[in-house]
Amino acid sequence: MSHSEKASLFIQDAEKTQWHDETLWFVRKKRDLITKTIPEWEELRETASQIKDHVLDHLADYLEEFERNANKNGIQVHWAQNAEEHNRLVLDIIQSKQCQSIVKSKSILTEECHLNPFLEKNGVEVVDTDLGERIVQFLNQPPSHIVLPAIHLKKREISELFHEKLQTEKGNEDPYYLTQAARIHLREKFLNAKVAITGVNFAVAETGEFVVCTNEGNADMGVHLADVHIACMGIEKIIPRRKDLGVFMRILARSATGQPITNYSSHFRSPASGKEIHLILLDNGRSAQLKREKFRNSLKCIRCGACMNTCPIYRKSGGYSYDSTVPGPIGSILSPGTDLKKHSTLPFASTLCGSCSDVCPVKINIHEQLYEWRQEITKANPDRPKNLSMKLASGIFKSPLAYRISGTLMRKVIQALPNSILYHPLNSWGKQRDLPQVPKESFRDWYKNNRL
Amino acid sequence: MNSRSIILEKLRTGNPVADKPLPEWNLISSAKNLVSGFKKAIEANKGEVFELSEFENWLKSQEFEQVLSISKHFNYPNSIQIPTDAHELAELNLAIIDGQFGTAENGAIWLDDKNLNLRALPFITEHLVIILSKKQLVATMHDAYKRIQDSNSGFGLFLAGPSKTADIEQSLVIGAHGAKSLRVVWCED
Amino acid sequence: MPEYKNIGLFIPCYIDQFYPQVGIASLELLEKLGCQVGFPLGQTCCGQPLANSGYERDTEGSSLHFIEQFQHFDYIVAPSGSCVLHIKEHFPASAKIHPSFPEIKDKIFELTEFLTDILKVAIQGKFPHRVGYHASCHGLRGLRLGASSELNIADFNKSKQLLSQLEGLDWVELDRKDECCGFGGTFAVSEEALSVQMGNDRLRDHTSHQVEIITGGDVSCLMHLEGIAKRQHEKLKFMHIAEILNQAIS
């Protein structure tokens, strides 16, 4: 299904759509408020952007430096070219520890690799420990937002789910009560897991350390109680120096949720005695994206989610309408790089309003890349976008209106459009909108009559 | 070729490198009153800040079964022993530890292995108290990282508040998986 | 006031055909402010609809034609932020290497920025109405005709700067001052449901603040909003900012 079809379905629940829109707008507003208390905010964005630009130019060097230092610290570094290899590596480590059940904190990368179903198929129970992720895991759904995984659900739905899965009181929708039920349920999982998986927010080449940020403390509960910590990261998450963390830690949480920092920002440099840390560096298409000049800087993304919260399309159509691991504006410029055909409607699921680019803490020119992907998609896959243009033309320029128009100008415009566009039978414009009244004379005619 | 060399090779060939320099910056903070800034930040993160005497009164009014104090600045006579395995802390009600320094712009307190003893401690405990000196405050994260530039603890943590979540309809709940409360207590020196 | 003799008026195709009053207002306004304005009759569409649909490469002819038509003017002014942005940024590579392109890029202005930044005129006039301003995204975040709410920069808005000089005009502060209306060219039809939803939500922001007239610098956004409002029999009026200024000054 295309984005527009999924979006129309989402919108049918008007009340929920409005709630979704307003809730995420509220997060965006919190972000605005806090960023405006930092006079040097724009300078921070620029600095962060420059650091990331520099890293992308020297990614191989920094990865090697990171690996060298991480090894020295006693972290075991693994490399994976693709999702399959990544999942294999994870499974091998788990199996070598004779472990049947693992805990995992939020990691979009493991979603990208579809790690959970792979491990489950191989007899490993995976427990997502972030509350939102646990909720969607119970429902067998992927996260609908990269920072707020269960933002598409109302507490009534979560209450029903917990009643079924965790035997909470029927009808008790109190968020505190439901959270405590999850706390008790997950405590037991934390205490029994021998292996814990986390994502990575930043990895520092200079020190060989990596940083994981959470508010719930679930990543730390998992890894400090387990014997083995497996950290999974995309190769683009490297930054050069420890001091660069100062820049990124100032912008990440402020952009994400409007808080000054996550309550836990953990720096892993070497394993505690008797324990192991494994770190997997994943490519999975990133090196290919790096070669696409117009799209490479999408790899600067620090996954704050701000472009989703600000995007009116995302807010009003929900994360699932994108059918992509990373939804929203950033997903729409990342996903076509991995599967152009499958994601060919995503770059068109935008008005190119540019709010995403202005909100992005690392200054990715997201809306410009959406425009560029459109150019690529019409070249690679001529059918679908023509269909879009057809609708455009049929909407705005469609007959009978088009026939009523006289004047050389409009004729020229129409001449510039392929016939297949002009004579498409659909008229999407007029379903819920009136067309402008066609005036007696065009501006050109008026001008000729009044000025020449 | 193994995956490592294949990936590095891919990254080294055919990239449109612009060779942009690594920026240096000098982001000076305008923060004036670090103590009040820090207090405000902790409170915004849903923690509390106490003077020592206030804390002592509070502690007297509580009936905790298990308290573990490893603070050098606060003496708690009935502390349990530090176990060798963090799993034994599952029933811990209160942990009292020392923080190295705090960051005024966001309330983040730096802790590392020597403050924690067991890395799980500040997470697994039901309630957490961090003893911190007012003199050990910095303005921003830039200053914070300057300060720990040369430390090489195996684990380090910026802790800025209690465990929290807003995953159910964005309503804030304190006490997700980690400590249900954070109290920062000022100490002398 | 310095004289501005040689100004080329670019009237985008949909304004020419559907909203001639906006073209007329732009012309009369510039004339009232002492400009000599020419309208090259050979002008056509800037190519934006095709380019935004992914066919930038098919706009070579229209882009080169545009350059030919307008290169001899000192300034080019258009009452449409999105067309100006398109000409500056999205002409195809073959047009961008035309020797006159760099010059065109520097001398083309959206109407309000021409008034505030080049003419720098004081506006005198009366417009006693409650006005809601719709910031077109291409004007706002593309041409930077105002400070977008995402950025931490000093607040400014060129339209507000102009309109607030009018006696009696009641400028309405909206809840979301620069949210997209959902027009988006191709988007308006390819994502019809979302587009209308977005337009509806924008309209509600205006009507809940008792706005009488919605104005803006891009007719395309206004056409979309007006189309929805009319279908719902809303009593809102829509005027391009050139119409308000022209009417107020007379």
Ligand code: SF4
């Ligand atoms: S693209 Fe920018 S705004 Fe969007 S998630 Fe990534 S860093 Fe955040």
